[in-house]
Amino acid sequence: MSYFSLLFFCIGFAFLGQAQSLNDFQWQNRLIIIYEKSDQLSDKGDIQERTLVFNTSKLEERKLSVFRYNGARLKTVFPDKQELKIKELGLSFNNDYEMILIGLDGSIKKRFTSIKSPEWIFDYIDSMPMRQSEIRNKKGN
Numbered sequence: 001m002s003y004f005s006l007l008f009f010c011i012g013f014a015f016l017g018q019a020q021s022l023n024d025f026q027w028q029n030r031l032i033i034i035y036e037k038s039d040q041l042s043d044k045g046d047i048q049e050r051t052l053v054f055n056t057s058k059l060e061e062r063k064l065s066v067f068r069y070n071g072a073r074l075k076t077v078f079p080d081k082q083e084l085k086i087k088e089l090g091l092s093f094n095n096d097y098e099m100i101l102i103g104l105d106g107s108i109k110k111r112f113t114s115i116k117s118p119e120w121i122f123d124y125i126d127s128m129p130m131r132q133s134e135i136r137n138k139k140g141n
Contacts, residue, residue: 029065030125031102034077035093036070044097048115049077055118062125063104104130 034049036042045068052059052066059066059078066077075081091100099112101121110124125131 026106027104029063030104031100032064032066032121033091033100033102034066034068035091035098035100036068037093037096038070042097044115048099051115051118052121053078055122058118058122062122062131064125101125103128 032052034045036045049066049068056078065079068075068077094111095113097113099116100108101110101112101124103109109128126135
């Protein structure tokens with residue numbers, strides 16, 4: 001099983017009540033996972049979460065789902081808040097704080113070790129080829 005298949009398997013398994021299959025995530029939503037290596041959620045993660053959810057229309061427009069993960073708990077931040085217990089997410093983390101952007105295709109697009117402004121994140125996503133195609137298609141309608 002590939003690394004990315006394992007990721008979507010773990011996320012899909014955690015959300016069995018909400019998702020019917022792994023395909024419900026892949027090609028439907030980009031994911032942001034805010035990782036914190038601690039039992040408690042961190043100030044850094046709190047700041048990043050608040051700045052992102054303050055921009056719900058931009059998250060929706062870019063098909064973004066946001067999660068927080070500390071190695072034991074996966075919390076849905078957007079679109080709805082729910083905390084789930086899982087043992088392993090299927091990702092490796094190199095720092096005590098990381099934010100990972102996963103594209104529609106299921107691959108990791110970028111890892112961040114510092115807080116990023118929503119505008120920076122949205123600009124980064126908007127520069128990606130698949131997002132450029134979405135923007136062009138939207139203008140054509």
